[in-house]
Amino acid sequence: MEFTASARARTGTRDADGMAVASFVLGLVGLLVLNIFLGPVSIVLASLALRRGTERRGRALLGLGLGVADLLVLAVLASADDTVSWTFGG
Template sequence: MQLTAPATSHTGKRDPDGMAVASFILGLLGLLVLNVFLGPVAIVLAAVALWRGTSRPARAYLGLGLGVADLLVLAAFMQADNTISWSF
């Protein structure tokens, strides 16, 4: 008996859509924790999703905006605390 993976058709649209959703989630999460890492990741994922032609461009643009907001929040708190990290 031979085990094989089921045949599926891959249209290529799932990857950019997943990247758009991931950029949105990571950008949103980055506003609370680890914004120095999650902000740039959200920006890169959103840019790649837009470049690959996602069917969810609004979600990718939101992820891009939230990634930039992550870095702006980090910069604001770094300016206020004179440190590279911040806490509540």
Template sequence: MDIAPPRPLRHGIAARDADGMAVASFVLGLPGLLVLNVFLGPLAIVLATLALARGTARRGRALLGLALGAADLLVLLVVTLQDHTLSWSMPG
């Protein structure tokens, strides 16, 4: 499996948009571990993927957003398998 080399960073609006998407994926993926993971997880994954494809300078944040989005969906899967519903609450 060949991985394409990163594209050279573009300046201006496109670069800012890609960097913003990388940060947004991280910011949305983090609370998605606890709330609304059915929405925030996929959104974090899409934003991180777009940011990486557009050559973001914040590659680490995009990768964290991607990992957090995947973790959101994993948490959702585990909880759904335990109580057979898409809604869940923290025990307290």
């Protein structure tokens, strides 16, 4: 079975839309856990989705913002006790 140009375009857009949603979800989860890993992944996925022309541009931009927020939260919490690890409570 051979793909036509329009089938490839739909698949590429669908892939970019999936990356935009994944970026948003990973950025959101990254605010709570594994922000050192999920923040950069969210940023990369959002950038790829925007570059590939996603139809969910707003979600990709939110994923990008949340990825940056993940890294900012990590920086603030790490500077509070001068270590990369942090815990809740005393």
